Amino acid sequence: MAKVILVLSDALRDDRAAEHMSFLEHLVETRRATRYKVRGELPTMSRPCYEAVHTGVAAMEHGITSNHVVRLSRMPSIFSVAHAAGRVTAASAYCWFSELYNRAPFDMVDDREVDDPALPIQHGRFYNTDDYPDFEVFTAGAALVRKFAPDYLLIHPMATDYLGERHGGDSYEYRHQVTIQDNMLASAWPEWEARGYTLLVTGDHGIGPDRLHGGTRPDMREVPLYVIAPHAAGRGNTGITVSQLQIAPTVCALLGVPVPLTMQQPPIAA
Numbered sequence: 481m482a483k484v485i486l487v488l489s490d491a492l493r494d495d496r497a498a499e500h501m502s503f504l505e506h507l508v509e510t511r512r513a514t515r516y517k518v519r520g521e522l523p524t525m526s527r528p529c530y531e532a533v534h535t536g537v538a539a540m541e542h543g544i545t546s547n548h549v550v551r552l553s554r555m556p557s558i559f560s561v562a563h564a565a566g567r568v569t570a571a572s573a574y575c576w577f578s579e580l581y582n583r584a585p586f587d588m589v590d591d592r593e594v595d596d597p598a599l600p601i602q603h604g605r606f607y608n609t610d611d612y613p614d615f616e617v618f619t620a621g622a623a624l625v626r627k628f629a630p631d632y633l634l635i636h637p638m639a640t641d642y643l644g645e646r647h648g649g650d651s652y653e654y655r656h657q658v659t660i661q662d663n664m665l666a667s668a669w670p671e672w673e674a675r676g677y678t679l680l681v682t683g684d685h686g687i688g689p690d691r692l693h694g695g696t697r698p699d700m701r702e703v704p705l706y707v708i709a710p711h712a713a714g715r716g717n718t719g720i721t722v723s724q725l726q727i728a729p730t731v732c733a734l735l736g737v738p739v740p741l742t743m744q745q746p747p748i749a750a
């Protein structure tokens with residue numbers, strides 16, 4: 481039974497991660513981490529992909545078909561399954577996660593900071609501006625680790641999406657932010673490893689040089705997946721492409737909670 485931190489970096493492209501996340505790639509190179517390429521779900525939009533990552537189900541089935549579908553998830557998710565199994569859940573994430581798993585629509589005062597054992601995301605720290613600093617998102621996540629020792633923690637920074645949509649996925653601004661996120665992970669990982677966490681790092685979708693996502697091109701669709709287990713060897717760069725729908729059952733399997741029947745893709749052999 482592992483504890484899991486999932487860092488879902490918004491608009492983190494597979495190739496840009498490989499080029500600019502040299503801490504994570506160091507762990508890959510030294511076979512402390514296992515790296516995959518993820519074939520992201522369509523549509524390559526944020527809210528549908530958040531739901532796909534957390535339910536393991538495609539958009540036509542989970543029904544969150546666009547960013548404008550504002551309602552609670554109707555599918556079993558990592559949060560709901562872990563919560564039902566008596567595990568502690570937490571998130572430092574954009575307000576759309578609060579809307580998918582806790583309450584919809586988002587109330588920027590009531591829902592900004594929640595500690596409620598009855599909610600699927602029991603300890604939530606939610607932001608609602610797209611330019612919210614990644615540093616604050618990571619620090620809030622790190623504070624949740626120390627305060628509540630959650631079994632499942634989602635950390636969702638989105639400056640990569642914000643800068644990618646303004647300057648493009650080839651820009652200095654976007655690439656630099658990818659490295660900043662890598663640096664934050666490099667700082668945080670030793671403590672998280674000591675606390676026994678398995679770390680997964682992935683993206684919801686990519687972003688093109690033309691500042692676009694929402695299409696089907698590889699730069700919009702291909703995101704990385706790094707899996708780092710505490711005090712254990714990894715397999716390096718596997719060169720394997722996995723489905724984004726495999727992430728939810730993989731996290732459930734790591735947590736040791738039942739994988740719901742709706743998650744039909746097999747867990748990734750990490």
Ligand SMILES: [Zn+2]
Pocket residue numbers: 490491525526527641684685
């Ligand atoms: Zn996104």
